[in-house]
Amino acid sequence: MRAANVLLARRVDLAKYPDAGHGRIVSRGRVSPIYDSRGASLPKPHSPRRPADNLERAIALHEHAIEALEAGQLASAERSARRAVELYRLAEGPAHADVASAIFELGRVLELRDDLDQAAQCFRRSRAILERQLGDDPYVARLSIRAGRFLGNVLRAQGRYADADRLLNRALAESVARFGRRDLETAAAFNHLGMLRKYQGRFREAATCYQRATSIVSRSPERRGQAAATLAHNLGGLDHARGWYARGEPHARRSVALREALLGQDHAVVAADVAALAALVEGQGRFEEAAELYQRALTVFRCRLGRASSEVAFTLAALGLIGNYVFYLLGVQHTTPANAQLLIQLAPLLMALGGIWLFGEEVRAAQWCGLGLLVVGMLLFFRDQLAAAQAAPGYLAGSAWVIVGAIVWAAYALLQKQLLVRLGSMQILLLIYVAASLVLLPFAHPSALLRLDGLHWAMLAYCALNTIGAYGAFAEALAHWEASRVSAILAATPLLCIAAVALVHLQWPQLLAPERISTTGYVGAILVVAGSAAVSLLGRRAPR
Numbered sequence: 001m002r003a004a005n006v007l008l009a010r011r012v013d014l015a016k017y018p019d020a021g022h023g024r025i026v027s028r029g030r031v032s033p034i035y036d037s038r039g040a041s042l043p044k045p046h047s048p049r050r051p052a053d054n055l056e057r058a059i060a061l062h063e064h065a066i067e068a069l070e071a072g073q074l075a076s077a078e079r080s081a082r083r084a085v086e087l088y089r090l091a092e093g094p095a096h097a098d099v100a101s102a103i104f105e106l107g108r109v110l111e112l113r114d115d116l117d118q119a120a121q122c123f124r125r126s127r128a129i130l131e132r133q134l135g136d137d138p139y140v141a142r143l144s145i146r147a148g149r150f151l152g153n154v155l156r157a158q159g160r161y162a163d164a165d166r167l168l169n170r171a172l173a174e175s176v177a178r179f180g181r182r183d184l185e186t187a188a189a190f191n192h193l194g195m196l197r198k199y200q201g202r203f204r205e206a207a208t209c210y211q212r213a214t215s216i217v218s219r220s221p222e223r224r225g226q227a228a229a230t231l232a233h234n235l236g237g238l239d240h241a242r243g244w245y246a247r248g249e250p251h252a253r254r255s256v257a258l259r260e261a262l263l264g265q266d267h268a269v270v271a272a273d274v275a276a277l278a279a280l281v282e283g284q285g286r287f288e289e290a291a292e293l294y295q296r297a298l299t300v301f302r303c304r305l306g307r308a309s310s311e312v313a314f315t316l317a318a319l320g321l322i323g324n325y326v327f328y329l330l331g332v333q334h335t336t337p338a339n340a341q342l343l344i345q346l347a348p349l350l351m352a353l354g355g356i357w358l359f360g361e362e363v364r365a366a367q368w369c370g371l372g373l374l375v376v377g378m379l380l381f382f383r384d385q386l387a388a389a390q391a392a393p394g395y396l397a398g399s400a401w402v403i404v405g406a407i408v409w410a411a412y413a414l415l416q417k418q419l420l421v422r423l424g425s426m427q428i429l430l431l432i433y434v435a436a437s438l439v440l441l442p443f444a445h446p447s448a449l450l451r452l453d454g455l456h457w458a459m460l461a462y463c464a465l466n467t468i469g470a471y472g473a474f475a476e477a478l479a480h481w482e483a484s485r486v487s488a489i490l491a492a493t494p495l496l497c498i499a500a501v502a503l504v505h506l507q508w509p510q511l512l513a514p515e516r517i518s519t520t521g522y523v524g525a526i527l528v529v530a531g532s533a534a535v536s537l538l539g540r541r542a543p544r
Contacts, residue, residue, distance in 0.1 A: 058087035058098070065105050072268045074113055081106035097140055100129035104147055112268070116154050123151035138178070142185055145174050149192050156196050168193045184227065187216035191231060198238050206238050229258035233273055236280060245283030252277035271300035317428070318435040320412030325436070327405030334398025336515055341497035342381055343402040345528055349374060350410035370534025377527025384521030413474075429471055494525055 061084040068077035084102040092098055107122030130144035152167035172189035179185050194209030210231060217227045232255035239248025256273045263270055278293035324347075332340045349371075385395075416428060452460065498515060505514045517525070 054087045054091040058084045058091060058102070061087065062098075062102050062105065065102070065109070069105070069109055069112075072266075074109055078106065078109045078113070081109055095129055095132065097130060097133055097143075100126040100147075101143060103129075104143060104150070107147075107150060111150070111154060111157075116158055120151055120154045120158075123147045123154065127151065141174075141178050145171050145178070145185060146188070148174070149189060153192050153195070156192075156199060161196065161200055164196050168196055182216055182219065184216065184220060187213040187220075187227065190216070191234065194238075195234060198234075198241055203238060203242050210235055210238065226259070226262060229255045229262070229273070232258065233276055236276055240276070240280055240283065243283070245280045249277070249280045249284070252280050266300055266303070268300060271297040274300075317412050317415035318432045318439075320408045320415060321432050322436045322439055323408035324405045324412060326440075327401045327408065331398040331400075331402030331405060334394035335402065336385075337497055337501050339381075339385055339395075339399065340402050341494040342378070342525055342528055343399055344406050344409075345374075345494055346403060346406035347409040347413075349531075350407060351413045354410055354414045366534060370531045372531070373527050373534060374531030377524040377529075377531055380524030381521050381528065382524075384518050384524060429468070495529055498522075498525065 061080045065077045065080035065084060068074075068080060081102055085099060085106060088096060088099045088102055103122050104126040107119045107126065110116075110122060111119035127144055127147035130140050130147065133140055134144060148167050149171040152164045152171060155161075155167065156164040168189065172186070172193055175183065175186045175189045190209045190213035194206045194213065197203070197206035197209060214228075214231050214235075217231060220227070232251045236248040236251035236255060239245070239251065252273065256270065256277055259267070259270045259273050274293050275297035278290045278297065281293060282290035328340065328344065331343070335343075449460075498517070501512060501515050504512045
């Protein structure tokens with residue numbers, strides 16, 4: 001375990017990247033020996049059969065990867081970590097703990113570079129190697145627990161909350177059993193679990209986890225170190241999620257101050273703290289100050305992390321939402337509101353199925369039954385509406401446009417869930433609406449607005465304000481709930497639409513024609529709603 005000094009003999013901190021819950025090992029310079037629990041130097045095992053030059057080179061590259069990561073030089077850190085893995089394998093074999101240590105470091109880099117799938121693979125491989133060598137070695141045990149925590153955190157970032165819950169609870173139990181309730185590893189486990197609880201919307205449990213972690217850290221040398229800064233960041237983030245902006249601001253300012261003293265102003269981790277502070281300031285209506293803080297953070301992110309990954313996801317999400325609006329409006333021109341709302345119900349269904357496919361959620365027999373109900377319901381509704389289709393030649397074409405709108409909306413929703421790892425919901429919507437304005441401007445005819453009367457102006461204003469409120473609420477829901485739970489709430493929309501059309505026609509019959517739906521059509525609509533909700537909700541595991 002000679003090379004393990006690179007990783008295991010360094011002190012543990014809670015997080016490398018705030019509110020993403022990474023573990024962090026802080027370099028204190030090159031350390032040759034590893035140490036036992038009393039601080040005594042352990043002998044360095046060495047076999048003359050090992051290629052010493054490969055081993056020495058691997059150690060040097062591993063240390064460089066850690067140092068580059070500390071400095072925010074992610075491309076350099078990734079190259080060094082990958083080469084270190086190769087050389088460790090040549091020198092010590094593929095199942096050695098040093099290989100697992102370097103793979104773990106590579107996973108940290110990939111996670112920061114937004115390559116979550118590859119990062120998860122690294123943490124799984126590292127953990128699998130280490131679990132075969134656990135024994136009584138505390139260093140191997142510590143790294144194994146940490147790999148599990150990091151894997152759980154990546155799954156949380158991917159929206160796979162049930163899997164993350166299982167891994168993080170296991171990591172916490174293992175840490176308490178191995179190292180006790182006052183060890184920093186246990187504090188890190190509480191921190192990760194608190195983050196998961198925040199994203200699940202279980203705020204009280206999140207606060208309890210953070211408080212327990214803070215209690216441990218406050219009694220350790222880390223009380224003014226990275227661990228304390230990370231917990232301050234996360235406490236501020238929790239208050240932001242609860243809408244307690246003024247209460248969260250002192251936590252965020254403490255996080256920035258602690259981290260700047262440790263890393264300097266131009267580090268990506270400090271930029272994340274500054275962005276979190278900006279969100280809290282913005283929530284209190286101090287927009288100019290918030291804009292300055294956002295710009296400061298954005299400058300560092302562009303320099304340290306690059307633009308490509310989040311910009312691609314944002315571009316696709318913007319195109320998805322623009323397409324949804326355009327295709328849906330084209331469809332509504334040729335079909336009825338109830339039919340359009342029933343067909344657009346495919347959107348939350350596809351969102352739920354996409355979450356199952358992309359985020360690895362378990363598919364249960366009850367969900368397939370729900371899908372069957374939805375298909376049967378749509379067939380019944382369409383059969384009821386065939387007469388309308390014969391009377392209106394554009395009815396089928398309008399239905400097709402709505403279906404296309406549902407598909408692109410589901411893509412937008414899944415992409416937005418990933419963007420929420422990096423940006424706030426309001427920031428995402430602002431950027432998307434600005435992009436939509438620019439894209440659709442060449443096709444707009446502003447002079448048509450002059451022909452609107454007062455009633456239609458009021459309707460247009462309501463649609464604009466409702467869009468902002470509805471999509472803002474939707475984005476916040478995605479930030480705190482699983483995609484499947486959000487889609488289940490949306491399943492009730494067609495019935496609400498049918499009821500709204502009936503009420504408006506009853507009150508103002510000249511404004512809106514009634515829906516012509518028979519008993520068969522209503523049964524079909526109810527089955528569609530029930531089936532969509534079943535696909536979404538019955539895939540959730542029972543909470544622990």
